[in-house]
Amino acid sequence: MRPDARLNAPKPLNQLAAAGLALLLSLAPLGAAQAAEAPAAAAAAAAVQTTSAGHTFTPADGFALGREGALLRLTAPEGDAQLAIIDVPQANSAEEAVAQAWALAHPGFKRTLRLATPRPPRSGWEEQRVFDYETSPNERLSVQAIARRAGTAWVVVTLEAADATLEKRGAPIGKMLTSLRPKGYERESFAGRKPKPLDAERIAALQAFVAKGMQQLDIPGVGFSLIDGSKVVFEGGLGVRQLGKPTPVDAHTLFMAASNTKAMTTALLAQAVDAGKLRWDQPAAQAYPGFRLGDAEVTKQVLIKHLVCACTGLPRQDLEWLFGDGRAAPTTSFEQLSVMKPTSQFGEVFQYSNLMVAAGGYIAAAALAPGQEVGAAYDRLMAERLFKPLGMLNTTFDYAKALGGNHAEPHGDDLQGRTQPARMDLNYTIVPARPAGAVWTSPHDFSRYVLMELGRGRSPEGQQLVSEQNLLARYQPQIMVGEDNVYGMGLFINKQDGVTVVSHGGDMLGFHSNMFWLPEFGIGGTILTNSDSGVLLRGPFLRKLLELVFEGKPEADERLRLAAENRKAEAAKNRELLTMPVPKAVADTLAARYASPALGSIKVSRQQGQVFFQFDHWKSEVALRKAEDGTQSFVTIDPGIGGIEFVRGDGKGPRALILRDAQHEYRFVEAAAGKRMAAAKP
Numbered sequence: 001m002r003p004d005a006r007l008n009a010p011k012p013l014n015q016l017a018a019a020g021l022a023l024l025l026s027l028a029p030l031g032a033a034q035a036a037e038a039p040a041a042a043a044a045a046a047a048v049q050t051t052s053a054g055h056t057f058t059p060a061d062g063f064a065l066g067r068e069g070a071l072l073r074l075t076a077p078e079g080d081a082q083l084a085i086i087d088v089p090q091a092n093s094a095e096e097a098v099a100q101a102w103a104l105a106h107p108g109f110k111r112t113l114r115l116a117t118p119r120p121p122r123s124g125w126e127e128q129r130v131f132d133y134e135t136s137p138n139e140r141l142s143v144q145a146i147a148r149r150a151g152t153a154w155v156v157v158t159l160e161a162a163d164a165t166l167e168k169r170g171a172p173i174g175k176m177l178t179s180l181r182p183k184g185y186e187r188e189s190f191a192g193r194k195p196k197p198l199d200a201e202r203i204a205a206l207q208a209f210v211a212k213g214m215q216q217l218d219i220p221g222v223g224f225s226l227i228d229g230s231k232v233v234f235e236g237g238l239g240v241r242q243l244g245k246p247t248p249v250d251a252h253t254l255f256m257a258a259s260n261t262k263a264m265t266t267a268l269l270a271q272a273v274d275a276g277k278l279r280w281d282q283p284a285a286q287a288y289p290g291f292r293l294g295d296a297e298v299t300k301q302v303l304i305k306h307l308v309c310a311c312t313g314l315p316r317q318d319l320e321w322l323f324g325d326g327r328a329a330p331t332t333s334f335e336q337l338s339v340m341k342p343t344s345q346f347g348e349v350f351q352y353s354n355l356m357v358a359a360g361g362y363i364a365a366a367a368l369a370p371g372q373e374v375g376a377a378y379d380r381l382m383a384e385r386l387f388k389p390l391g392m393l394n395t396t397f398d399y400a401k402a403l404g405g406n407h408a409e410p411h412g413d414d415l416q417g418r419t420q421p422a423r424m425d426l427n428y429t430i431v432p433a434r435p436a437g438a439v440w441t442s443p444h445d446f447s448r449y450v451l452m453e454l455g456r457g458r459s460p461e462g463q464q465l466v467s468e469q470n471l472l473a474r475y476q477p478q479i480m481v482g483e484d485n486v487y488g489m490g491l492f493i494n495k496q497d498g499v500t501v502v503s504h505g506g507d508m509l510g511f512h513s514n515m516f517w518l519p520e521f522g523i524g525g526t527i528l529t530n531s532d533s534g535v536l537l538r539g540p541f542l543r544k545l546l547e548l549v550f551e552g553k554p555e556a557d558e559r560l561r562l563a564a565e566n567r568k569a570e571a572a573k574n575r576e577l578l579t580m581p582v583p584k585a586v587a588d589t590l591a592a593r594y595a596s597p598a599l600g601s602i603k604v605s606r607q608q609g610q611v612f613f614q615f616d617h618w619k620s621e622v623a624l625r626k627a628e629d630g631t632q633s634f635v636t637i638d639p640g641i642g643g644i645e646f647v648r649g650d651g652k653g654p655r656a657l658i659l660r661d662a663q664h665e666y667r668f669v670e671a672a673a674g675k676r677m678a679a680a681k682p
Helices: 032-036 094-105 163-168 170-179 200-217 261-274 296-301 304-308 331-337 354-368 374-387 399-403 425-436 443-454 468-473 532-550 556-577
Strands: 064-068 071-075 081-088 113-119 127-133 141-150 153-162 221-228 231-239 255-258 411-413 419-421 439-441 479-482 485-487 492-494 501-508 511-518 523-529 593-596 600-607 610-615 619-626 632-636 645-648 656-660 665-670
Touching: 071 094, 081 094, 094 127, 094 141, 094 153, 113 556, 141 163, 153 163, 163 170, 170 479, 200 221, 200 231, 200 532, 200 556, 221 443, 221 532, 231 443, 255 511, 255 523, 261 304, 261 354, 261 374, 261 425, 261 443, 261 468, 261 501, 304 354, 331 354, 331 425, 354 374, 354 425, 374 425, 411 532, 439 443, 443 511, 443 523, 501 532, 511 532, 523 532, 532 556, 593 656, 610 632
Parallel strands: 255 501
Antiparallel strands: 064 071, 071 081, 081 153, 113 127, 127 141, 141 153, 221 231, 221 523, 255 439, 411 419, 479 485, 485 492, 492 501, 501 511, 511 523, 593 600, 593 665, 600 610, 610 619, 619 632, 632 645, 645 656, 656 665
């Protein structure tokens, strides 16, 4: 999504938010009396609406819409998330416009501004600025304002939302924000344009763009490929595999491709359908009796296609596997799913679930290789039925094989926002759920996969690996993600610019990647990076390619520049809010060990004045954060793992630390050394 499409998401747990860890002193969530004042309509009309100044937008699906003069208020069905759109005819600055907007949306608003950052001009807006406000961790609340200017007039969107609802309803909120455009503005569209060839000049321009992005974002190495006319016209790399070592990235350097694995897994599912072993409309529990969710009725509704649609209402609940054992059996994915419950209605909103896709991959393996252990069967089938026929000879799920050869090492930001080498230990935790995100691949191999998608199931040499019918079934819309953007089966299908772009991204610690293709034109590309800051290069890279081949408005360079600028500003603010090392008086109040029945244990240790949290399978140094209301929390600060926040318990009963994602809470309770507590999970 675009930088502001989800209002920067609920308070993220920093670098790992992209891999699924979670997702500003503040206003309380909307109370019952306040919520009761919202219009009685159960959902806002899907038709385009206008503000008092004539700006147009599409309301967030499911939100009630009410008008109060120059203010439009949208309220989520839960009643604890509210957006307001306010026209500000005259203001000398974004700050002044935002102050006027809050006075209307929430009289007496007095939150502390955490950070204000610019966004690039786009969609007719000549200036954009995002304002994030401080909140206490225990409020579980996000507060934000977005100011946009066209000419001399401003429009401001304010947000006050419970993190759980914001994450759950991020797609309809993003759709509304993306669709908000100035009066009379006509959207840019590439429809009807003949694409320019990716010739030597345009390839050189993209190489230069990537090199500039690496410098601005401090990315050690990037591998990428470009496809035109359904042929690879470039594959290679820039930079180094590891900081401090000269070995360069090349076309065969392996990177973790993370969630790009999902599309490959759905291709295996399509092969199982081709073979008559599964049906897209077959109940998942019928195909694999070991599949069930924590809600029996929802379990009955889940068909094979729903395992990979992000549409079942099952939320992101990644902490269980991120704190898990990378050596665990694949069946642990089914065990974890068996106690998970949906937080939205079936088919209501986009909610991404790694474990559901893992189940889909293993069910495909069980159908194609009955009686075999599903993990080994999945690995073998992916190699034999996809990777080898496609010539993806180095692509693997075998970490030892990948790390023993030509591979990139992960990097993350340290507390100062500087790129540093990161450890691999946390990246092993996806192995038990590997159909969702554990593949290693290279620019060369990755492009071979994209060629198969462009070939409608055929390898570049013409072998039909997946039937066209079942390959394209994966492109059918399953759930709305944003304006002109839907999720199919492990694929995003975006028509925002008037042409179809199919894509998926991937994010694990220190590795961020993307693949995309334009089915109508035989154009595509891949990008693989070995730094957490690489996540900021993916969107501008795709935009730059579209600008070059369709002669689009020049926006990519400014997007890239501001992404780099905002990264530095965010790092500086994060450092300002933390105290390190943890003061001895505070460190002395920590127990030696804590335990959670769901996530395992924390062993607290001190070395030369520093405090470390050792989890069952990875570790990090922590710093102290003290919120404006006095709440204390301990925040991980190691490169790549920064920003995971453990809030001190309320002081009642045994000492406790609380870890949250947007929709769940886990308590680590003081435990005797070596003992795993059976504390209740809220």
